[in-house]
Amino acid sequence: MFVTGKDLSPGPMLVNPEKGVHMPVAKNIGAPRPTDILVFDHEPWHFAGGGLKRHPQVHIDHPETILNLSIGHQEKVVWWSAEQFAILEVNPSHHDPNPGPYPFEVPPVTEESRDVNGRKIFISRSTVPKVAAMNHRYKIKFSIGGEIIDPDMSCNP
Numbered sequence: 001m002f003v004t005g006k007d008l009s010p011g012p013m014l015v016n017p018e019k020g021v022h023m024p025v026a027k028n029i030g031a032p033r034p035t036d037i038l039v040f041d042h043e044p045w046h047f048a049g050g051g052l053k054r055h056p057q058v059h060i061d062h063p064e065t066i067l068n069l070s071i072g073h074q075e076k077v078v079w080w081s082a083e084q085f086a087i088l089e090v091n092p093s094h095h096d097p098n099p100g101p102y103p104f105e106v107p108p109v110t111e112e113s114r115d116v117n118g119r120k121i122f123i124s125r126s127t128v129p130k131v132a133a134m135n136h137r138y139k140i141k142f143s144i145g146g147e148i149i150d151p152d153m154s155c156n157p
Contacts, residue, residue: 009082009115012123017075021067021151034064037142037151044149059095059152066137067153071129077153079108080123085144086110087124093137093152100136103129103155129155 014020022036032038032047039045045052048062058065069075079087087108092099108124115121133155141150 009119009121010117011080011115012078012113012121013116014078017070017073018078018125019067019069019075021077021079022081034062035067035151037149039145039147039149042147044147044151055149055151065152067151069126069129069153069155070157071131071134071155072157074128076128077108077126078123079110079140079142080113080115080121081144082119082121083145084110084122085124085142087140088143088148089139089141091139091141093139095152096137098136100133100138100155101130103133103136103138103153105130 011020011022034046034048037044037046038052044055046058046062046065048058048065053062067077069077087110090102090104090107105127108126110122110124113121113123134157136155138153139150140153141148
């Protein structure tokens, strides 16, 4: 199943080793990747196993939907959307039995940017996670389209 949108933005220019995470609202999503967050019916969803799956069970049944950042490979994340969003909090996940410290040197800030075709989008770039965040899992709490979502992120070697 692919959900398509007319004139969908291809997103920002990413610099290796950045990982892009698209946060569309259901009206305009294109072909989603497992870590993309789809918001509709007041819930976050992921495309996994051939269809849309609801939080939080999707992360148990389909761990590929968890954003994994490699500290050793110096990976960063770029969250982006055609719609304004804000990162409200980054907290240890309740799935982590030994919660880690705040994972980034500085909190990600959302700013207006341009996609690779020059269209307005909103992006938030992280730093590489701190070494102390290695092997810990986090919930990233966003506000987008009048909704609050909190997808998972894992920091790995």
